[in-house]
Each structure stands twice: as C-alpha cells, then as structure tokens.
Amino acid sequence: MRKTSFIVSLSLAFALGMQAQTKDGGISEQMLSDIRKAQPVGVADKAIFNAIASNAIDDLAKNFAAQGPVDNHFSVETPQQNIHNQKSSGRCWMFSGLNVLRANFAKRHADSLCVEFSHDYLFFYDQLEKANLMLQGVIDCAKKPIDDQRVQFFFRSPIGDGGTFCGVADLAGKYGLVPMGVMPETYSAENTGRMAKIVSSKLREFGLELRAMVANGKSSKAVQARKVEMLSTVYRILSLTLGEPVQEFTYAFTDKKGVAKTPARKYTPREFYEATVGGQLNGTFIMVMNDPRRPYHKTYEVEYDRHTYDGHNWKYLNLPMEEIASLAITSLKAGTKLYSSYDVGKQFDRKRGYLDTENYDYGSLFGTTFGMDKAQRIETFDSGSTHAMTLTAVDLDADGKPVKWKVENSWGATNGVNGCLIMTNRWFNDYMFRLVVDKAYVPADVQQLYDQKPTMVMPEDPLFGVDE
Numbered sequence: 098m099r100k101t102s103f104i105v106s107l108s109l110a111f112a113l114g115m116q117a118q119t120k121d122g123g124i125s126e127q128m129l130s131d132i133r134k135a136q137p138v139g140v141a142d143k144a145i146f147n148a149i150a151s152n153a154i155d156d157l158a159k160n161f162a163a164q165g166p167v168d169n170h171f172s173v174e175t176p177q178q179n180i181h182n183q184k185s186s187g188r189c190w191m192f193s194g195l196n197v198l199r200a201n202f203a204k205r206h207a208d209s210l211c212v213e214f215s216h217d218y219l220f221f222y223d224q225l226e227k228a229n230l231m232l233q234g235v236i237d238c239a240k241k242p243i244d245d246q247r248v249q250f251f252f253r254s255p256i257g258d259g260g261t262f263c264g265v266a267d268l269a270g271k272y273g274l275v276p277m278g279v280m281p282e283t284y285s286a287e288n289t290g291r292m293a294k295i296v297s298s299k300l301r302e303f304g305l306e307l308r309a310m311v312a313n314g315k316s317s318k319a320v321q322a323r324k325v326e327m328l329s330t331v332y333r334i335l336s337l338t339l340g341e342p343v344q345e346f347t348y349a350f351t352d353k354k355g356v357a358k359t360p361a362r363k364y365t366p367r368e369f370y371e372a373t374v375g376g377q378l379n380g381t382f383i384m385v386m387n388d389p390r391r392p393y394h395k396t397y398e399v400e401y402d403r404h405t406y407d408g409h410n411w412k413y414l415n416l417p418m419e420e421i422a423s424l425a426i427t428s429l430k431a432g433t434k435l436y437s438s439y440d441v442g443k444q445f446d447r448k449r450g451y452l453d454t455e456n457y458d459y460g461s462l463f464g465t466t467f468g469m470d471k472a473q474r475i476e477t478f479d480s481g482s483t484h485a486m487t488l489t490a491v492d493l494d495a496d497g498k499p500v501k502w503k504v505e506n507s508w509g510a511t512n513g514v515n516g517c518l519i520m521t522n523r524w525f526n527d528y529m530f531r532l533v534v535d536k537a538y539v540p541a542d543v544q545q546l547y548d549q550k551p552t553m554v555m556p557e558d559p560l561f562g563v564d565e
Contacts, residue, residue, distance in 0.1 A: 396415070
C-alpha cells in the first residue's frame with residue numbers, strides 16, 4: 098500500500114471512529130474543527146502563551162494601574178488587638194468570633210484589661226458535638242435509603258473544622274471558655290486534616306452500625322447507649338490529638354503588656370465565661386446576609402447549619418448591601434468589632450493584603466469577559482461565603498459613605514497589612530456575605546423584620562457553606 102493511501106485510510110478510520118463514539122451534543126470532528134477555526138490568529142498569541150506558560154496567571158493579569166500604595170487611613174477604627182493564626186485549619190469562624198468576644202471584654206474595661214481565649218479548648222467540644230450531630234442525624238434518618246439526600250449529607254461530611262458564629266455562641270455558652278495559655282494549640286489543632294479524616298472514617302463506620310441496629314429493630318434505648326460508646330471513642334481520639342479539656346485553672350487578668358491587674362484565682366470554664374462574656378450570647382445578636390437571589394427583608398433559616406444537635410440553626414435576615422453597611426458603620430462608630438464573612442479568594446492581592454475588583458484583569462489576558470453578577474455567581478456556585486474575618490474599621494467620605502473597610506484576619510501578624518486585610522467598598526459589595534450585629538445597634542424596624550417566621554433552606558444551597 099502506498100504511503101498516501103495509508104494515511105488517507107487511517108484518517109478515514111479515525112473520523113469514522115470518532116463519529117461512532119459521538120452522540121448528539123458530544124464533540125464531533127466537525128465541532129472540533131469549528132472550535133479550532135474560531136481561535137484568533139496573530140503573532141501576539143505566541144507571546145501570550147510563552148508568558149502564561151512561564152509565569153503565574155495572577156502575575157500577568159495584575160492591573161498595573163491599580164498597584165499604588167495601599168491607603169491605611171480609616172476615619173472610623175476600633176482599637177487594635179493581637180492577631181492570631183489559624184494555620185492549616187478551617188477555624189476562621191472561631192477565631193473571628195473569639196476576636197469579637199475579647200474585644201468586647203477589653204471595651205467594657207476601657208482597654209485596661211485584655212484576654213486571649215483558647216481556640217484548642219473550644220475546638221475540642223466543637224468536634225465532639227459535630228460527631229454527635231452526625232450520629233444522631235444518622236439515627237433520625239435511619240429508615241431512609243442510604244442514597245437519600247439527607248442521609249448522604251451526614252455520610253459525605255461527617256465532621257469538619259469549618260463553621261459559623263452560632264457555633265461560638267452555642268459552644269461557649271454550653272462549655273465555657275478558658276485562657277489561651279491554659280490550653281494552648283496542639284499540632285492537630287493547627288493542622289486538622291489528618292485528625293478529621295480519622296474521625297470521619299470512624300463516624301461513617303459507626304453510622305452504618307447505627308443504621309443496622311435500627312433496621313434490626315433494636316430499641317431506642319439500646320441505640321442511644323451504643324451512640325454514647327461511640328462518642329467515647331471519638332472523645333479519646335480528640336483527647337490524644339487536642340488534649341483533655343481543662344476543668345479548673347488559676348488565672349489573673351492582665352493589661353496589654355502582660356502585667357497582672359487582678360489577683361489570681363481559680364476558675365472553671367463556665368466561671369471564666371461568665372467573667373469575660375457574661376450571659377448567653379444567643380438572643381443578643383442578629384445575623385444579616387446579602388443574597389440578591391432572594392427577596393430582601395425576609396428571614397431564612399438553614400437546616401443543620403449548626404454545631405450542636407440541640408443548638409441553633411443560622412437564621413438570616415436578607416438585606417441590600419447599603420443597609421448591611423449602615424449596620425456595620427453604626428457598630429464600628431460605637432467601637433464594636435463584628436463577625437463578618439466573605440469570598441476572600443476573589444480579586445485578592447495577597448502580597449499587599451488588598452481586595453479590590455480591579456486588582457486583576459483576567460478578561461484582557463484571555464481575550465474574553467467575565468460578566469456574571471453577584472446573584473449569578475452564587476446560584477452557579479462560582480461565589481459564596483468561604484472565610485470569616487473580624488470587621489474592625491471603615492473609611493467614610495465627606496457624605497458619610499464607605500470608601501474602604503478593614504478586617505482583622507487570622508493568618509498571622511506578618512500576613513497582609515500587619516495581619517489585617519483592606520478592601521474597597523466595591524469589593525465589599527460584591528464579595529461580602531454575612532454580618533453578625535449586636536442588637537444594641539439594630540434599629541427597631543430591622544429587628545421586627547428579623548423576628549419574622551423564617552423560610553427553611555436546605556444546607557445544599559450554594560450560599561450556605563461553612564466559613565473556613
């Protein structure tokens with residue numbers, strides 16, 4: 098056979114083979130040809146390819162015109178406090194929540210006293226409670242098939258280190274708090290991945306056993322007794338990785354320089370909570386969010402978006418960004434920091450600690466546009482709340498409108514602007530999602546809206562993932 102005939106035969110066989118494997122809607126040879134023909138032809142493309150092939154995309158997409166120095170002046174700013182580091186964990190919700198609690202304590206004492214709370218202590222009970230939530234959820238759904246959406250929810254993610262402010266409120270109110278020095282961070286607290294996989298695997302095994310017990314007609318009492326035994330195993334794993342929770346300790350309150358200002362005395366975690374926080378947090382705050390997919394001025398509750406089985410689901414009042422900003426400004430003017438959450442990975446200049454919608458121009462680099470608005474990004478899982486930080490400052494223009502915002506982050510003091518991130522108001526509007534506001538700064542009409550009977554939303558909703 099001649100070489101040309103062989104090539105023609107081979108090409109024909111390839112085309113026929115490709116057509117045989119292609120259904121309507123698949124990529125056919127003709128479609129692939131059309132795609133290739135649609136590619137732009139120009140000498141610049143080779144240069145662009147060479148640049149992208151040898152460099153990070155963000156370095157090439159960086160908007161040079163927006164690379165001026167970051168303005169760190171803020172017209173309204175709360176007192177600074179130490180920056181903590183969550184390291185390789187998803188506990189931003191806890192760091193942000195405890196930031197607010199320790200700032201409130203310092204404010205009540207006119208900054209003459211300060212306190213640093215142990216994240217490790219509260220994380221121990223967070224993990225134990227989430228294990229119970231998973232096991233009890235499996236029991237509640239035991240008569241449903243294994244591929245039921247709710248059953249899958251519990252088995253897919255039995256436990257995790259992410260969360261929301263309701264976790265801080267429920268856990269601290271139930272178990273109290275201890276000082277950071279009394280129960281410091283362990284390796285597994287700062288690097289949660291392996292511990293989570295081990296506990297998750299055990300919980301899945303336990304979940305199957307509980308389903309079998311229910312299927313075999315075991316009594317509720319027997320099922321609950323076995324669940325307690327299972328939680329004892331989880332408790333041991335947590336004790337060996339995070340440490341046995343402190344039950345009593347001696348402590349003296351200090352100023353910012355570490356000088357003792359009160360006599361040392363013994364505390365239980367509950368007594369320390371009462372001394373630093375006071376009464377129950379639940380009922381003292383409201384949660385607002387910005388979800389342009391849904392009607393504003395309505396409330397929503399997310400099923401199973403809680404840390405404890407007997408705790409509180411998140412309940413949100415959906416508000417336009419201007420109204421959320423107004424609540425934040427009122428609180429900051431009163432010297433009160435706020436728990437807040439964002440899609441922090443978007444348009445983030447990590448080196449400068451700066452968030453702005455114009456930081457990177459991906460469209461010009463790739464010759465296209467990225468035109469989705471906030472609602473479209475949410476409903477397609479392109480954007481959502483991913484990271485909690487503590488809102489601490491705002492810069493207002495002559496008309497009292499916000500220009501930029503500052504948050505205390507939990508990635509260490511050397512990250513960003515001395516441990517903080519600065520965001521323009523246009524970025525804030527696009528990528529800010531949740532805000533926890535003390536009721537003292539909530540107008541009566543907004544409180545009435547929050548008190549509406551909420552619409553229940555399932556945890557699979559694109560916006561209702563946990564903050565990490």
